[in-house]
Amino acid sequence: MINHTSKPKRCAEEYIIMTLSGVSSLGILPFAILRLIQQDWAVALLDIFAVIAIGSLFGYVYITHNTKVPARLLAFLAMLIVFISVTLKGSGQLMWIYPALTAIFFLLPVNVAALLSGLVLVGLGLVLYDELTLFLTLEFYVSAIATLLFSYAFSDRMRKQQDQLAELATKDPLTGAGNRRAMEQKLLDTIAFQRREQGYPASLILMDLDNFKKVNDNFGHAKGDDILIAFVDTIEKRIRSTDKLYRFGGEEFVLIAENTPINEAIKLAESLRHAVESDGWLAEHEVTISVGTAKYNPHESAFEWLGRADRAMYQAKEQGRNNCCVA
Structure with a gap:
């Protein structure tokens, strides 16, 4: 059943950004206060800037649900703040590079995160060239690169699993068309x-x-499954990339054609009906379809829109099947 009043659910990316920004902002705040008390003005201002900037990103994502730009900004801020902190206070601040390295792999595409990490590590090496001994430099780079590689591998695997889960959640496993949940x-x-x-x-x-x-x-039923798969393949070869096909249930399928007036939708529906009727393999099994077409009317619900198309489709069946009707 289509829920007309549900609020948009937060996606995994929102929770990741909100968690990282919220924890980071609250974690840096005590240091900002301590630096102010110690009158370490340069680092105090940096910490205050970090708290405000990162906290603002938390609020922005919480209110708007947008994640793409905040994710990139948060990754950039994490590396910038660590770099400036090390520049101001020296190698004692290097510990902050490890959580920053881990965080940006959850915020950026893994290859972009790896490139940014490499550039920052090289920059830190140049800044601390005169301060670190050879042993400390080697120790830092081995531990930092190990963190980078672990974060890369973990993030890459996590994203692939997310993609697989998203596909399972939105696609019909038999035909590859969108499922009912995705259609709604x-x-x-x-x-x-x-x-x-x-x-x-x-x-x-x-x-x-x-x-x-x-x-x-x-x-x-095995042959029936083959016919459903061939039907979806026939339809998807003849629609635009912006048109989306969904399996409504059983042998019913819904095509949502955006930016398509009803006259063009009627032509498309008839061409699809003819393609199914005349396709060599489908024709051998005498496969035909009945089609109902409906344009969206202002202020109607998804249930009403779908219901009008359904009634038109049953009208096509009543007229002898292998036919197209318009709501």
């Missing part, structure tokens, strides 16, 4: 956009494979 979210997103930008029409095409139960009965 896309409908809500499309409607939200339509209400902001009414000059960009959107249309919905609901397709149902005719007499699919007979296909399963005559050829078996």
